[in-house]
Amino acid sequence: MQTVVHHNQHGTTTKLRMRPDGPSCWPHAEHGELGKSPSGALVKIIIENATEEFAAKLVALAAKSGAELEITTVDTNWSIDRAERYLRSLTADARTFAARVVEGGGQPGFIDADTLREVFPRGLRGPSNALGRAVDRGAREGWWPEGMPAPVSVVYDPERPGWKRAIAYSMTFENVPYFQEALRRVTSASPHPQGRTT
Numbered sequence: 119m120q121t122v123v124h125h126n127q128h129g130t131t132t133k134l135r136m137r138p139d140g141p142s143c144w145p146h147a148e149h150g151e152l153g154k155s156p157s158g159a160l161v162k163i164i165i166e167n168a169t170e171e172f173a174a175k176l177v178a179l180a181a182k183s184g185a186e187l188e189i190t191t192v193d194t195n196w197s198i199d200r201a202e203r204y205l206r207s208l209t210a211d212a213r214t215f216a217a218r219v220v221e222g223g224g225q226p227g228f229i230d231a232d233t234l235r236e237v238f239p240r241g242l243r244g245p246s247n248a249l250g251r252a253v254d255r256g257a258r259e260g261w262w263p264e265g266m267p268a269p270v271s272v273v274y275d276p277e278r279p280g281w282k283r284a285i286a287y288s289m290t291f292e293n294v295p296y297f298q299e300a301l302r303r304v305t306s307a308s309p310h311p312q313g314r315t316t
Contacts (some may be wrong), residue, residue, distance in 0.1 A: 172269035194265045196293045203251050204252055204269065211238070213304070218296045219270050219287045227289040231273075232276035234287065242284060246272065269293055 160198040206215055218237060234242055236292065249270050257264045273286040 119120050126131065139209070168207070192263050194263055194268060196266075196268065196296050198296045198299045198303075200256075200262055200266075201269070201293070201296045203301050204256060205297070205300050205304050207252050207255065209245075209248055212245045212252070213246035215242070216249060216270060217289075217301055220287055220294060220301055226293060226298070227294040228286060229288075231284040246270070246284075246287070 153163060182207050205216060207291050208216065214237065215234065219229050220226065221229075231242065238245060250268050253266050256262050258265060269289055271288050272284045273288055274283070275281060276287050
């Protein structure tokens with residue numbers, strides 16, 4: 119049996135892999151291949167949005183049956199250091215865009231698109247696209263793992279789904295404090311964070 123636990127902003131994803139004939143058949147499942155053994159095929163169970171507590175109980179239950187377990191944790195949550203590295207990697211316009219979203223228009227983490235259009239009269243596509251590219255670049259550089267969620271999301275008019283014009287930009291409530299502190303660090307010209315912040 120193999121259990122892989124992934125952590126993300128929506129919770130924890132636990133992937134459980136198990137052979138009916140026991141751990142001795144693991145060589146048939148190298149590199150995640152779903153091979154077959156003489157006594158049965160690999161059984162794969164995926165449990166999404168599990169809490170860490172649930173994952174721990176699952177591991178304990180499997181251990182009672184004598185199964186072998188491997189647990190890998192992938193942290194795709196934002197932190198202050200990750201937010202700082204992200205902000206420092208942005209162009210001046212993109213950083214200003216992100217800062218305006220963090221500060222918000224009356225509510226931190228939420229700002230009307232029209233307010234941003236006053237700051238960026240040439241359009242929002244350039245700086246907003248740069249925010250997404252910075253997430254991908256950070257994964258390539260090893261600053262954080264693949265699958266990091268974009269910190270800034272576009273909001274469209276739910277009553278006009280076919281009208282792809284942004285009405286606002288937002289950041290999750292949980293991430294706002296991290297980016298607020300990261301902005302303070304960046305604007306105070308503090309040193310860059312050292313090493314990989316993964």
